[in-house]
Amino acid sequence: MSVVVPECCDDLKRERGRCLFNKEELTNILDGGPKLTEKRRRIEKMLINTPELFDDVSPDYLSHEDRYSNELRKATQLMTTLEKNGFTYNDAVTTGTGLWLLMDGNPLSLHISMFLDTIKGQSNPQQLQEWLPLAEKFKIIGTYAQTELGHGTFVRGLETTATYDSTTKEFVLHSPTITATKWWPGALGKTSNHAVVMAQLYLGGKCYGPHIFMVQLRDLETHRTLPGIVVGEIGPRLGMNSNDNGFLQFNHHRIPLTNMFMKHSQVTEDGKYVKPLHSKLSYGTMVQTRVGIVYHASRELSRALIIAIRYSAVRHQSEMVPGDPEPQILDYQTQQYKLLPHLASFFALRFSARALLEVFIGTSAGLGSGKMNMLPELHALSSGLKAVATNDAVKGTDICRLACGGHGYLSSSNLPRIYTAIAAGITYEGENTVLFLQVARYLIKSFRASSQGQTLPFSVSYLRVQPPSSHAPLMSDRGLVDALGAGVRWMVGEAERRLQQLVDSGHSPHAAWNACSVHLVQCADAHTRYYICEQFVDAVSKLGETVSSGVHEVLRQLCRLYILHRVIQTAGILLRCGAVDGKALTSIEEEECHLLATLRIQAVSIVDAIDIKDVFLKSTLGAWDGNVYQRIYEEAQKSPLNKSDVTQGYYQYLRPLMKANL
Numbered sequence: 001m002s003v004v005v006p007e008c009c010d011d012l013k014r015e016r017g018r019c020l021f022n023k024e025e026l027t028n029i030l031d032g033g034p035k036l037t038e039k040r041r042r043i044e045k046m047l048i049n050t051p052e053l054f055d056d057v058s059p060d061y062l063s064h065e066d067r068y069s070n071e072l073r074k075a076t077q078l079m080t081t082l083e084k085n086g087f088t089y090n091d092a093v094t095t096g097t098g099l100w101l102l103m104d105g106n107p108l109s110l111h112i113s114m115f116l117d118t119i120k121g122q123s124n125p126q127q128l129q130e131w132l133p134l135a136e137k138f139k140i141i142g143t144y145a146q147t148e149l150g151h152g153t154f155v156r157g158l159e160t161t162a163t164y165d166s167t168t169k170e171f172v173l174h175s176p177t178i179t180a181t182k183w184w185p186g187a188l189g190k191t192s193n194h195a196v197v198m199a200q201l202y203l204g205g206k207c208y209g210p211h212i213f214m215v216q217l218r219d220l221e222t223h224r225t226l227p228g229i230v231v232g233e234i235g236p237r238l239g240m241n242s243n244d245n246g247f248l249q250f251n252h253h254r255i256p257l258t259n260m261f262m263k264h265s266q267v268t269e270d271g272k273y274v275k276p277l278h279s280k281l282s283y284g285t286m287v288q289t290r291v292g293i294v295y296h297a298s299r300e301l302s303r304a305l306i307i308a309i310r311y312s313a314v315r316h317q318s319e320m321v322p323g324d325p326e327p328q329i330l331d332y333q334t335q336q337y338k339l340l341p342h343l344a345s346f347f348a349l350r351f352s353a354r355a356l357l358e359v360f361i362g363t364s365a366g367l368g369s370g371k372m373n374m375l376p377e378l379h380a381l382s383s384g385l386k387a388v389a390t391n392d393a394v395k396g397t398d399i400c401r402l403a404c405g406g407h408g409y410l411s412s413s414n415l416p417r418i419y420t421a422i423a424a425g426i427t428y429e430g431e432n433t434v435l436f437l438q439v440a441r442y443l444i445k446s447f448r449a450s451s452q453g454q455t456l457p458f459s460v461s462y463l464r465v466q467p468p469s470s471h472a473p474l475m476s477d478r479g480l481v482d483a484l485g486a487g488v489r490w491m492v493g494e495a496e497r498r499l500q501q502l503v504d505s506g507h508s509p510h511a512a513w514n515a516c517s518v519h520l521v522q523c524a525d526a527h528t529r530y531y532i533c534e535q536f537v538d539a540v541s542k543l544g545e546t547v548s549s550g551v552h553e554v555l556r557q558l559c560r561l562y563i564l565h566r567v568i569q570t571a572g573i574l575l576r577c578g579a580v581d582g583k584a585l586t587s588i589e590e591e592e593c594h595l596l597a598t599l600r601i602q603a604v605s606i607v608d609a610i611d612i613k614d615v616f617l618k619s620t621l622g623a624w625d626g627n628v629y630q631r632i633y634e635e636a637q638k639s640p641l642n643k644s645d646v647t648q649g650y651y652q653y654l655r656p657l658m659k660a661n662l
């Protein structure tokens with residue numbers, strides 16, 4: 001069957017004809033400026049001109065080993081293509097393009113992220129000089145090996161030991177129990193010949209807690225595992241199965257003293273310990289990765305949204321008015337309600353990711369000159385935003401899948417793969433509940449500090465026990481954000497009251513904490529979302545002076561939708577603390593419905609402006625031209641089961657069954 005593919009189907013042509021804003025301008029805002037758009041497009045062009053980077057067979061049809069090899073082939077090709085064209089791996093990461101090409105879990109991702117970041121952030125000058133050039137040029141390939149079978153969250157509970165032997169000036173790495181086995185690190189199983197390993201430091205019989213060590217795992221010529229080390233792959237997972245997540249055990253394996261990362265804490269040749277300026281500086285790579293994950297989550301959500309919104313404009317189903325032509329499913333209010341608040345979330349996350357990156361850069365600069373005071377704020381913000389971004393991206397991606405009906409369940413829609421990849425983000429790099437509890441700890445401390453008259457850092461300054469009264473009218477954006485802030489203040493105050501009450505009635509502070517932890521997680525989530533609302537409102541109001549009215553209007557509508565949706569989600573709290581009343585909520589609900597209909601008109605153009613090309617979307621449902629059915633049909637032809645009319649299974653099982661006298 002041959003079909004002439006139109007440049008773009010009539011439905012999408014009509015949608016695009018209704019665009020009232022400058023798409024390129026919105027694209028530039030999302031990229032962070034016209035220069036960054038231009039750079040991203042140069043990278044994309046170069047990648048698109050490298051056919052080896054694209055699969056012609058879906059990884060779903062490959063064996064585990066072929067899947068791994070194929071992804072490794074593409075990952076190495078990507079690195080050499082970037083290098084040859086004057087770009088770095090970082091360019092492919094920061095533009096999203098590298099991840100989109102390799103997002104079945106690729107075996108070099110840990111090397112170019114956490115392994116390199118640890119070398120850059122945890123090495124002393126000599127170590128940096130020795131390891132960075134080797135790692136940057138892929139002469140050594142590594143991963144970040146922290147989690148063990150027995151412990152992921154509780155880093156202080158790790159069991160791998162690094163015991164200093166001053167006679168040989170070596171550390172002896174050992175896995176004393178089965179639960180001490182390193183478990184999960186990406187690319188550990190078969191790819192990496194080195195790992196940065198988190199292990200308990202022992203000096204003269206005393207434990208100094210988790211520290212990081214550079215450990216060679218495999219011979220650099222033969223790639224065989226070194227003596228004293230057992231390493232392998234952990235087997236299939238929910239998603240990202242092209243990666244070789246691994247396990248690792250040490251049997252009294254020796255490494256030189258100089259292989260302990262010594263930027264922040266040191267061990268002298270005679271076995272003396274030099275303390276770091278802050279005890280959590282060795283967690284720096286995790287913090288940095290959490291910042292990256294916020295961007296990553298927003299990008300993955302945007303891919304799902306482009307697919308689902310374009311598909312919803314192409315798909316016609318049922319009758320809205322009896323006898324009328326079947327409408328585009330995007331015309332159903334319920335479909336708009338599924339998708340558009342997540343579109344607003346994507347923008348909110350993108351602006352917040354940028355704000356977080358600035359905090360990260362500022363804090364890192366401060367650390368360089370010995371200033372530690374911003375570290376708790378960065379830890380709380382990066383933990384909260386990582387948790388909200390991944391939670392929302394996972395939820396949003398799944399809603400996009402559901403919004404595409406049966407076809408969303410097809411692998412060729414790419415929604416299942418986007419979902420399984422981002423779903424891991426809830427767990428890795430700090431399980432989200434655990435990260436929220438870290439945020440809650442910061443909130444309670446800040447609230448108590450405020451009760452004692454102390455000044456609070458910027459992200460929690462609104463928690464002041466006696467806040468200045470808000471002058472913004474309630475129904476303005478600022479007024480509603482202030483109401484959300486009042487809600488969080490009330491929640492945190494309530495949590496603090498309950499904690500205190502439990503302690504006063506004889507519970508230990510730790511038991512009281514656990515007894516309040518559901519509420520504490522809700523506080524952390526609400527606080528982070530308040531921060532996101534603030535960043536969104538600030539970003540849109542700052543852009544107001546510099547962008548055209550069409551773009552500003554779209555951003556204003558998305559921001560408004562995000563805030564209204566948030567107020568409705570938090571209605572119970574806001575009513576309880578008196579920040580809004582029932583009448584206000586009714587009008588907010590009505591306004592949200594109205595806004596859905598307004599945003600629907602330009603929804604396709606908004607997702608077009610996110611500007612992700614078909615080769616990176618990898619979806620039969622979401623392509624630019626809207627030629628959905630032909631694509632789905634063609635993709636199905638690639639199923640190996642369609643290679644022959646009658647399969648082996650028929651002769652082996654079905655025919656004997658039909659012939660049997662049952």
Ligand SMILES: CCCCC/C=C\C/C=C\C/C=C\C/C=C\C/C=C\C=C\C(=O)SCCNC(=O)CCNC(=O)[C@H](O)C(C)(C)COP(=O)(O)OP(=O)(O)OC[C@H]1O[C@@H](n2cnc3c(N)ncnc32)[C@H](O)[C@@H]1OP(=O)(O)O
Nearest residue numbers: 098099109113153154155280283292293296379428429430
């Ligand atoms: C082309 C290809 C591209 C590839 C990708 C490239 C780029 C990457 C970008 C995006 C990523 C995208 C995709 C990634 C792909 C694959 C993913 C793979 C990687 C996954 C890796 C991992 O998962 S690595 C392992 C991560 N593990 C964790 O995160 C463990 C979580 N646990 C902890 O962090 C801690 O144990 C803890 C925080 C929960 C508790 O720590 P503890 O020491 O016990 O502290 P306390 O609870 O006692 O608190 C004491 C005080 O310390 C403060 N604190 C804790 N942590 C920090 C910190 N980091 N900084 C500052 N302060 C901290 C805490 O607040 C307490 O303070 P107070 O006493 O004042 O209250």
Ligand SMILES: Cc1cc2nc3c(=O)[nH]c(=O)nc-3n(C[C@H](O)[C@H](O)[C@H](O)COP(=O)(O)OP(=O)(O)OC[C@H]3O[C@@H](n4cnc5c(N)ncnc54)[C@H](O)[C@@H]3O)c2cc1C
Nearest residue numbers: 144145146147151152153184185186424427428429430433
């Ligand atoms: C795809 C993937 C890739 C990964 N890559 C790496 C890697 O490259 N390197 C690496 O070192 N690790 C890696 N990990 C491991 C990852 O970091 C851990 O799985 C993660 O930190 C969670 O730890 P855990 O598995 O021990 O879960 P647990 O901590 O056992 O969590 C189980 C449950 O207990 C709850 N819980 C735990 N502690 C608390 C608490 N204090 N309070 C309340 N509830 C609690 C959690 O909320 C969760 O519901 C990866 C994991 C995955 C899934």
